[in-house]
Amino acid sequence: MIDNLAQAVKADILIVDDTPDNLRVLSAMLTNRGYEVRKALNGQRAIASVHSEPPNLILLDIKMPEMDGYEVCKQLKAAPRTCEVPIIFISALDDALDKVRAFAAGGVDYVTKPFQEAEVLARIEHQLRIQRLQHQLVEQNKELLRSNRELEQFAYVVSHDLQQPLQSVTGFVKLLQLKYEPMLDRMAQDYLNRIHETGSRMQRLIQDLLTYAQVDKQEQEFQMIDCNQIFDQVLDNLQEAIITKHATITHDILPVVQGNEIQLIQLFQNLIGNGIKFVPFDVNPKIHVSVIQQKNQWQIGIQDNGIGIKAENYEQIFEIFQRVHSAETYTGTGIGLATCKKIVEQHKGQIWVTSQLGEGTTFYFTLPVANADTGLEKR
Numbered sequence: 394m395i396d397n398l399a400q401a402v403k404a405d406i407l408i409v410d411d412t413p414d415n416l417r418v419l420s421a422m423l424t425n426r427g428y429e430v431r432k433a434l435n436g437q438r439a440i441a442s443v444h445s446e447p448p449n450l451i452l453l454d455i456k457m458p459e460m461d462g463y464e465v466c467k468q469l470k471a472a473p474r475t476c477e478v479p480i481i482f483i484s485a486l487d488d489a490l491d492k493v494r495a496f497a498a499g500g501v502d503y504v505t506k507p508f509q510e511a512e513v514l515a516r517i518e519h520q521l522r523i524q525r526l527q528h529q530l531v532e533q534n535k536e537l538l539r540s541n542r543e544l545e546q547f548a549y550v551v552s553h554d555l556q557q558p559l560q561s562v563t564g565f566v567k568l569l570q571l572k573y574e575p576m577l578d579r580m581a582q583d584y585l586n587r588i589h590e591t592g593s594r595m596q597r598l599i600q601d602l603l604t605y606a607q608v609d610k611q612e613q614e615f616q617m618i619d620c621n622q623i624f625d626q627v628l629d630n631l632q633e634a635i636i637t638k639h640a641t642i643t644h645d646i647l648p649v650v651q652g653n654e655i656q657l658i659q660l661f662q663n664l665i666g667n668g669i670k671f672v673p674f675d676v677n678p679k680i681h682v683s684v685i686q687q688k689n690q691w692q693i694g695i696q697d698n699g700i701g702i703k704a705e706n707y708e709q710i711f712e713i714f715q716r717v718h719s720a721e722t723y724t725g726t727g728i729g730l731a732t733c734k735k736i737v738e739q740h741k742g743q744i745w746v747t748s749q750l751g752e753g754t755t756f757y758f759t760l761p762v763a764n765a766d767t768g769l770e771k772r
């Protein structure tokens with residue numbers, strides 16, 4: 394109760410009614426309750442009052458001469474400055490209240506004359522509460538977005554600034570190895586090798602982190618991209634792994650989509666790369682990239698014959714740094730799928746996985762079919 398009163402003190406309510414007696418009754422009821430009250434005797438004045446300073450809530454009579462309540466509501470809902478103000482309609486018990494029309498016009502509730510004080514107050518407080526919660530949600534969302542951006546910026550700056558000194562470390566180690574190797578004993582050579590390997594691993598990690606942080610930083614200038622060319626480029630990049638592991642990779646004809654070339658290469662490369670990597674050591678990877686069109690989207694599947702993923706890990710693997718297989722057997726930083734998810738979402742698609750432990754995994758993602766309205770061709 395105290396809480397309600399305290400909140401009520403701040404709320405500013407506009408009552409719109411062409412009957413002065415009604416205005417008086419309602420105004421007294423609300424003022425007693427601690428609300429700030431404004432009054433308007435017709436629709437025109439109500440609209441002017443809301444435009445000059447939007448109230449927290451409007452009680453709006455339906456039946457008024459010249460401009461009725463539905464029309465006032467329609468006009469207020471059409472203007473960005475006033476559209477968020479909740480409107481409760483007032484109607485006489487014997488009027489034929491068109492509830493559907495009231496809600497369609499943008500009203501959130503209605504009360505009937507003669508007024509039941511407790512009911513009117515309860516309805517007003519209920520609407521004010523919804524409005525406060527909505528406001529809180531919007532503010533919290535803004536704050537979340539801001540702190541997320543800040544975090545990504547932080548990750549980006551840190552990774553970027555770490556790159557330079559790390560390059561110096563690995564560069565000097567390489568120099569030491571080249572120039573002084575004959576003078577070093579086996580143990581010193583082993584130490585240098587380890588420093589070099591660790592440095593290279595760290596460079597890869599930083600590079601992956603930068604890629605991850607950059608996905609939604611880049612201005613999205615999408616172009617028409619032929620995924621068949623992306624696929625050829627990816628096979629080129631994965632040459633070494635394909636040859637070493639005797640991998641076979643086949644594909645359906647891939648679509649032309651609207652997208653970012655570098656990001657699509659990263660997407661295909663990580664998914665196909667994972668398919669080559671996560672196989673038992675005595676199995677030759679067999680990967681097939683399938684394509685089906687479902688209405689206005691392409692569904693692309695990347696199927697492998699690898700070790701599989703437990704169903705309980707399907708969600709986890711798309712989070713950054715989450716790996717569900719031993720780091721000693723299968724190298725990697727656990728950033729690839731998190732980056733893929735961001736890329737697919739940037740392209741307005743979805744990504745998911747299905748798998749059979751010990752038999753294989755299929756990653757699916759969707760991409761919108763290029764829209765004929767934008768002048769871009771369907772394939």
Ligand SMILES: Nc1ncnc2c1ncn2[C@@H]1O[C@H](COP(=O)(O)OP(=O)(O)OP(=O)(O)O)[C@@H](O)[C@H]1O
Binds near residue numbers: 701729754
């Ligand atoms: N095709 C697959 N088969 C089995 N497990 C997979 C497959 N793809 C991904 N995983 C599991 O999901 C985890 C996350 O994959 P992700 O691509 O993000 O990381 P990574 O390949 O380990 O490292 P990175 O891609 O950053 O080099 C992997 O570590 C692995 O446990």
Ligand SMILES: [Mg+2]
Binds near residue numbers: 666725729
């Ligand atoms: Mg990977």
